[in-house]
Amino acid sequence: MAELLFEIFCEEIPARMQKRAGDDLVKLMDAGLKAAGLTPNGSRALTGPRRLTYITDVETRSPDVSEERKGPRVGSPEQALAGFMRGAGLTDISQAETREDKKGEYYVAVLQSEGRDTADVLTDLIPSVMGDFPWPKSMKSGDTDFRWVRPLRGLTVLLDGTSLNGITVGGIASDNIVHGHRQMGPGPFEVSNFADYQAKLTGEGHVMLDRDARRERVLDQAKAVCAEAGLDLVEDAGLLDEVTGLVEWPVALLGDMDPSFLELPDEVIRLTLKSHQKTFTVKGADGKLTPNFVIMANLETPDGGATIKAGNAKVISARLSDAKFFQDQDRQKNLIDYYDQLDEVVFHKKLGSVRDKAARVAALAREIAPHVGADPDKAELAAKLAKCDLVTQTVIEATSLQGQVGRWMYEAEAGFDADVAVAIEDHYKPQGPSDAVPTNPVSMAVALADKIDTLVGFWAIDEKPTGSKDPFALRRAALGVVRIIISNSVRVSTLELYLEHAQNHYRNTLFASGDLQDFLLDRLRVYLRDQGQRHDVIDAVIAHGGDDLLAISQRVEALGVFLSNTDGENLVQGYKRAANILKAEQKKGELELADFDTLSGFTAKPADTLAKALTNTRPAIDTALESGDYPAALSALADLRTPIDAFFEDVVVNSDDADERGRRLALLSAVVETFHRIADFSRLDG
The missing domain is CATH 1.10.730.10 (Isoleucyl-tRNA Synthetase; Domain 1)
Known part of the structure; x- marks a missing residue:
């Protein structure tokens, strides 16, 4: 077996695409080598901001292959013989051997296929893999039609210590030259094998090649600079993954910001730092945020990162100043004062404005409230207020804070109701399989009403999910209904809710309530299977009928135990x-x-x-x-x-x-x- 090293060097690859690209590179290269009769062993990928690297062990030549192809009987019609020869690549039947069995003699074509040098295989395979690479987005650069995620800058292909020069992709020819960190070790470096490649890039090149090791270093350094100041890092797995994909040589720096910004809600500060500067927030021993941030630089600087920290502090200050201004402007009015402005926001052209939806949800939440033990007046009010923050400047600038901003604004008002406040924030939940389910009765009423109105509305206008598309996240809405009902032991006829809501608000449409109920039951099936229930037990109970999701779930559990x-x-x-x-x-x-x-x-x-x-x-x-x-x-x-x-x-x-x-x-x-x-x-x- 010989070592194969293949590096693709380009401009910065978006962080979110790197891990998937590494997996795709391994899959495509392995498949191509196997199709050529080779057996890659121990294949793996290294990914970073500017390179994808594939390493494996493989034979230097594919084996010769001998194949026997059975043909017609001796004496068969000319047409049968001609078809056999054509398929076997023979020019005369005398080139075939004859064999004998109980029924007599028959022809056999013995096909010999010589193996190929792995170098020749790679010359064809690499351009094919790169030409068909499944980037979510790609671009053309230079004078060729070749597309890559970012402009291509170099190719390195080494097989058993030998450089395979001249494999050309997008006008770039392969060689044994690699490049390191832009500032700290640009190179170029001539490499002879993977050990040499790793040593030179990690050493003089100042490039951490392994993504997992780089991620660990980012986290360790971030925690260390906080600990030196007696502080703690606010960990964020998503931000950690993104930062790992942005740096080749991580260097953590602890910066400072104006303490007055701590008047902002923690979520606003965290989101602003994360989305705009890719920086971590910091907390003290009391668990509260401190006026600090951790920035992950991509190089070591003579001034110890002072310039980098100052530059980031300036940008963060401007962003947080904007956030503070927006919040101050938003709070000049009560939350309900934004209700009429929702009429200016289209929910769907066939379903009216967001204000129309809020009115429907408020009416339905009032009907659902008794089923979940909620006060109908509170449920109706919470539903009217729940969407109001969508037209505030804070949410327009940071849409992921929808619901949270509404709660903060409402809680700042005199005489606010705690149940209503919680419902304003929680009515979007659960937004995914790992998201928490509302447990407050008012929250449950509004969350169910919001999701049921969405389902009934889109069913009423015949905008249903297909096998591959669900643009309005209706599967997520249905699963949310299932989870809220089962997690909170809610007994309610979903079919009656659909029919009554459709009758009250969608009278001029042909509403297929049974079709929608089947869709909801499909989501219930998925949920129960994820809980470990047998598929046949689920089918047996659902086939029995009924639209009480809790009862179905409890029957499935009981029958499974039985x-x-x-x-x-x-x-x-x-x-x-x-x-x-x-x-x-x-x-x-x-x-x-x-x-x-x-x-x-x-x-x-x-x-x-x-x-x-x-x-x-x-x-x-x-x-x-x-x-x-x-x-x-x-x-x-x-x-x-x-x-x-x-x-x-x-x-x-x-x-x-x-x-x-x-x-x-x-x-x-x-x-x-x-x-x-x-x-x-x-x-x-x-």
């Missing part, structure tokens, strides 16, 4: 045997069953015992289901196992007596129907 033991599985086998017999009889013709409630006079004792057991069990099941005690319903169902087993062991269903046969089939039908009161057991696997 089926996790041997008794439950054995009972299901008895159900399936009864269902299969009925299905077979149905295929013979229309099955006429007697009314179970009027059945009597079973000649076989096991049949009579089963009938009595059903008579006693079904009321207990119904009572448990009405109270939502699904484990109790299944426990009652389990009482049928012994009489069902005894029935199938001793009773022949297809009796010669037609009346007796009918009664026994009716008995089995009653067994199946009893199971179906809980779930559609026919959907269960096994």
Whole structure:
């Protein structure tokens, strides 16, 4: 095996694209080498602001390949022989060998394919990989049509210590020259293998090649400069990843800002520093923010970073001054005073303005409030206020603070209500699978109303998600409804909410409530599978019907537990045997069953015992289901196992007596129907 080193050197690659690009490079290079008959081993990628590097071990030549292709029988028609020769690349049938089996002789073409030098493979592969590279965005530069994420500056290809010169991509020819840090070690450096490459770039070149090591250094240095000042870093995983992709040689610096800016909410300060200067915020021992920031420089400077810190402090001061000005301007009015301005913001051209949506949500939140234990007046007020901050200058400048700004503004007013304040901020939640779910009753009412209005509205105008597109995040809205209801044990008929809301606000549209309910149930399926529930158990319960998401979730959990033991599985086998017999009889013709409630006079004792057991069990099941005690319903169902087993062991269903046969089939039908009161057991696997 030989070492292969392939570096692509270019202008700065956006930080968010680097990790994915490294994974894609490994995938594409490995696939190309394997397609050529080679076996890359230990492939990995190094990524940074200006380079993608692929390293692997691979053979220096692909193996020769011998392939046998079986052809027609000797003496076959000319047309068959001609097709065989054409496919095998033969010019005459005499070039084929003949073999013999029990049926006689037949032709075999022995195809020999010589291996290729890996260097030749790479000469073709590298331009192909780079030409088809899946960048989210790319650009042309220079005089060629080649596209790359940023202008290409160099290619280095080393195989077994030999430089493969002359592989040309985008007008750039490969060589064994690499370049280091722009200021601290630009090079150029001539390299002979990966160890040499790593040593020169990490040493004289001042480039940390490994992303994980660079990330660790960024975090360690940031914490260290804070600790020296008796402070703590406010960690931010997203910012850490981004900064890691911006620097080749991390150098942490602790800067200062005007303490008066600490009057701003912490979230405003953190967002401003993060989004504009890619800097970390700092806190003291009391957990409160301090007038400091950590900037990650990309070089060591003679003045110890003083100029860099001063420059960043100047920009941060300007940005925070803007934020303070916007907040002061916004707070000159109460939050409700912005309500009418929402009419100037279009929610959707077919669904009106944001004010229209706020009015719909307020009405629906009032209806939902009793279901979640919230005060209807508070829910209605919170829903009216929830969108008002969208037209404030603070949110216009920093949209990710929507909801939070509204809460801060409302809490600054005299006589604010704490429940309403929390609902203003939390009504957007949950915005993703890892986002927290609202637990305050008023928040729950407004959050549910907001998401349900979105779903009903877009269904009403026939703007539904497709398999690949969901521009209005309707799947996220539906999953939010599911999570809020189940996490907070909310009992509510979602179908009734859809229908009533559509009737009140979308009367002139054709609203497919069943279609929307199916969409919501699909999200419920996803949620329950993520919770570890069996897919067939989920299907069995959902197929039973109902639109109470909490009840469905609890049935799924109870049935899953019931089926996790041997008794439950054995009972299901008895159900399936009864269902299969009925299905077979149905295929013979229309099955006429007697009314179970009027059945009597079973000649076989096991049949009579089963009938009595059903008579006693079904009321207990119904009572448990009405109270939502699904484990109790299944426990009652389990009482049928012994009489069902005894029935199938001793009773022949297809009796010669037609009346007796009918009664026994009716008995089995009653067994199946009893199971179906809980779930559609026919959907269960096994």
